[in-house]
Amino acid sequence: MMRILHLSSETSWRGGEQQLAYLMQELNKINVISFAGVKINFALEAYCRTNRLNYFSLEFAGEWDLKTVHSIIKICKEQSIDIIHAHSAHSHTLAVLGSLWGNKKPIVVSRRVDFPINNNFLSGFKYNYRGVKKIICVSQMIHKVIAPRIKNPKRIITIYDGIDLKRCHNSDRNxxxxxxxxxxxxxxxxxxxxxxxxxxxxxxxxxxxxxxxxxxxxxxxxxxxxxxxxxxxxxxxxxxxxxxxxxxxxxxxxxxxxxxxxxxxxxxxxxxxxxxxxxxxxxxxxxxxxxxxxxxxxxxxxxxxxxxxxxxxxxxxxxxxxxxxxxxxxxxxxxxxxxxNSFSKEVMAEKTMDVYKEILQAK
The missing domain is CATH 3.40.50.2000 (Glycogen Phosphorylase B;)
Structure with missing residues (x-):
């Protein structure tokens, strides 16, 4: 049974956090065990607690937070994690630091913003780091924007956001x-x-x-x-x-x-x-x-x-x-x-699951 650790350092509730929640819920339906490593005392932690999603509260004190890196490594060992999926910039950095520290779990990165990858050493290194097996872009535009900075274009894939198509079915328009x-x-x-x-x-x-x-x-x-x-x-x-x-x-x-x-x-x-x-x-x-x-x-x-x-x-x-x-x-x-209809949360989760399978089969 596949075990995924999702990481997000975000403090607010926006589209990316909703997508992470949808993904975990859909993966649970197909017997994939998901855990979320979330920033303590913020929106995603509250959502996971209320909706009974597996989560760990982490400090995420910054891009060089070695305490959180240690916590991520510990979770991976204790929960027999197969893949780390980083859903934010800081969590991406910390996942890479953990890998450099010996936590050799394959990393998947979600990229949601449509501006170029920063033209500095750290950004170039962490996006091209050998442990990052796939970069999921939520649009072809993002794919196009980041491609010049990625040495191996096969690492990039586009998976569109998914929504709950039935979310408004019973709503009162008044x-x-x-x-x-x-x-x-x-x-x-x-x-x-x-x-x-x-x-x-x-x-x-x-x-x-x-x-x-x-x-x-x-x-x-x-x-x-x-x-x-x-x-x-x-x-x-x-x-x-x-x-x-x-x-x-x-x-x-x-x-x-x-x-x-x-x-x-x-x-x-x-x-x-x-x-x-x-x-x-x-x-x-x-x-x-x-x-x-x-x-x-x-x-x-x-x-x-x-x-x-x-x-x-x-x-x-x-x-x-x-x-x-x-x-x-x-x-x-x-x-x-x-x-x-082609942008459902079920389709998004299925395509993400295909990415996980591809990575594990290549090990």
Whole structure:
């Protein structure tokens, strides 16, 4: 029976943490024993505890945290781990340090960001380290971006994120408006993403300004992060206080998402965009920027609408078109629903399992 140790040093709950949770849950169904090494007292630890997933609490004090390296080695020995799967940059480094320290378990690395690998010795070394057997990219764009720094291209593979296709099946589409006291006649345009620079909420707000006078609507921002004060200040500058709702981090996304009339996804950098997949599965049409791996999900005017990064005028035009052109809206929702079926968490886990098998068979 295969035994996998997943490592993540992340402190927040974002798309990568949801993907790790889906992966562990799906592997459990096929009798793969998974353990998560997670940062103590943070979101992923709480999730594992609540959902009864095997986990170990680790300090993850930094990229050179030898105490955590020692803990990883100890877990591998005591739990007879077959493969270490690193889901974050720091955990990747610590897995490599453990290998250099004698823990010769094969390493798999997940890469979720669409910017190049840093041009320094450590980054080059850890990505090309002989113990790293596979690098899983969540989009072909990431594959293309990192390829120049990887000496053996056969190590790189693309496995798209997977979602729970049934997540919103029993949701009440009126829940959102009831929860946030939004009038029935108002359209709701929203985004669900961390308040981080690469999500480009300033373009979201500029787009909102262009839409706000055209029809009765409200704008919903779901997420938390370091840009909150800047975003709130920009809302005041644009005089959108009565239009924009800052909802913060929510645990009821499966209830909120189906109530959106349009998902407006304005990232300037994006590995793939699993929120887009969730929206497609929930029959919510998407207007997005053509950043990173997003065009691998959205075919313009077929499964969604794509605009150039930071092009608020084009984004606003497409949102208004989806809200006023019933035939286009209906067509995009239907096509997106069909498209998203190939992005299930079951498919993601099956392809990841194939990677594990390939590595162990090659030993």
């Amino acid at each position: 829940y959102l408006k009831k929860e946030f006291f939004i009038a029935n006649e108002e359209k709701v345009i929203g985004n669900i993403a961390a308040l981080a620079p690469h999500k480009d909420y300033l373009t979201f707000l500029e787009t909102a300004r262009l839409i706000a006078d055209a029809l009765p609507c409200r704008f919903l921002i779901v997420g938390e992060g370091g840009m909150r004060q800047l975003i709130e200040a920009r809302i005041r500058d644009l005089k959108l206080q009565d239009k924009v709702i800052m909802a913060g981090f929510r645990n009821d996304i499966e209830m909120i998402l189906p109530g959106l009339d349009v998902l407006l996804f304005t990232s300037e950098m994006e590995g793939l965009g699993s929120t887009i997949l969730d929206a497609m599965a929930c029959n919510v049409p998407v207007v997005a920027t053509a950043a990173g791996g997003i065009p691998e999900i959205i075919v313009h005017q077929k499964t969604g609408m794509l605009a150039a990064v930071k092009d608020s005028k084009q984004l606003a035009t497409y949102v208004l078109k989806l809200l006023t052109d019933a035939d286009l809206r209906k067509s995009i929702i239907a096509n997106a629903k069909q498209r998203v």
